Amino acid sequence: MKLKFTKMHGAGNDFIVIDAIHQDVDFTRAQWARLADRRFGIGADQILVVHKPEAADVDFRYRIYNSDGSEVEQCGNGSRAFVKFVVEKGLTDKRSIRVQTMKAIIAPRLEDDGMVTVDMGAPVLEPAQVPFQADGLHGVPEGHDVLWPLDVGTSRVLVSVVSMGNPHAVQVVADVDTAPVLDTGPLVEHHPRFPARVNAGFMQIVDRHHIRLRVYERGAGETLACGTGSCAAVVAGIRRGLLDSPVRVEARGGELSIAWAGPGQPVMMTGPAVTVFEGEIEI
Numbered sequence: 001m002k003l004k005f006t007k008m009h010g011a012g013n014d015f016i017v018i019d020a021i022h023q024d025v026d027f028t029r030a031q032w033a034r035l036a037d038r039r040f041g042i043g044a045d046q047i048l049v050v051h052k053p054e055a056a057d058v059d060f061r062y063r064i065y066n067s068d069g070s071e072v073e074q075c076g077n078g079s080r081a082f083v084k085f086v087v088e089k090g091l092t093d094k095r096s097i098r099v100q101t102m103k104a105i106i107a108p109r110l111e112d113d114g115m116v117t118v119d120m121g122a123p124v125l126e127p128a129q130v131p132f133q134a135d136g137l138h139g140v141p142e143g144h145d146v147l148w149p150l151d152v153g154t155s156r157v158l159v160s161v162v163s164m165g166n167p168h169a170v171q172v173v174a175d176v177d178t179a180p181v182l183d184t185g186p187l188v189e190h191h192p193r194f195p196a197r198v199n200a201g202f203m204q205i206v207d208r209h210h211i212r213l214r215v216y217e218r219g220a221g222e223t224l225a226c227g228t229g230s231c232a233a234v235v236a237g238i239r240r241g242l243l244d245s246p247v248r249v250e251a252r253g254g255e256l257s258i259a260w261a262g263p264g265q266p267v268m269m270t271g272p273a274v275t276v277f278e279g280e281i282e283i
């Protein structure tokens, strides 16, 4: 079939966006991975698919696939591209929409200045629900958080565990530029105590309202920015007593602003969404 798509990015985290309302999109994991392949396909970190809603109180269903073809629960940068796409394509006459993902409803709003603000929902902080298997581990309390020791390779790292619908393990490093992201990242991603794997965040505290962040993403490797990873890092930093809301998150591909008022409250993310080109591909 000839598949129409739009190439987009949010702070350098790049996406293939597909309208599955007007196209029949039912691909295998291998086909999703082929589309995302940067040599044999279009190339992207994730594929975002726009479906009709399955409930009356939402505007769209949003399915997300990593570049390895795995379907996942949430994509923060993708949620900003999603609302820009449906507005630009005339799939809605709204600028603030409710979108159902695998495990949550999020609410992205396209602002007049072209930036997008998203209510990402409340973080899940209970380790077993991340999911993280803490049994037999001695967590290290810090502020309102608990840091969990992970043996990765020859080193031991202390991580906060947070779910934004998808799982995150966040550690503080002195300097993100010299942090062993490409070495430690895959070891954290595949650590056996994360039965669904995990996104590995490396956070440098610049000041109480500013971090630098690199994320080795589950199913995609290091990306230039990670929306849910930014939310998880700010939640972890606030819980540890290291950060105060709102926080400027400086990623390699751009900046996001994250605000969180505390447990049970939604994480609010603001950032860019850019359309790069339209295309068609035979698949």
Ligand SMILES: N[C@H](CCC[C@H](N)C(=O)O)C(=O)O
Pocket (backbone or CB within 6 Å): 013, 045, 046, 066, 072, 073, 074, 075, 076, 077, 078, 166, 167, 199, 217, 218, 219, 220, 223, 225, 226, 227, 228, 229
């Ligand atoms: N790799 C993530 C999904 C994409 C998240 C990221 N691109 C974002 O902006 O939140 C996972 O497997 O949970």
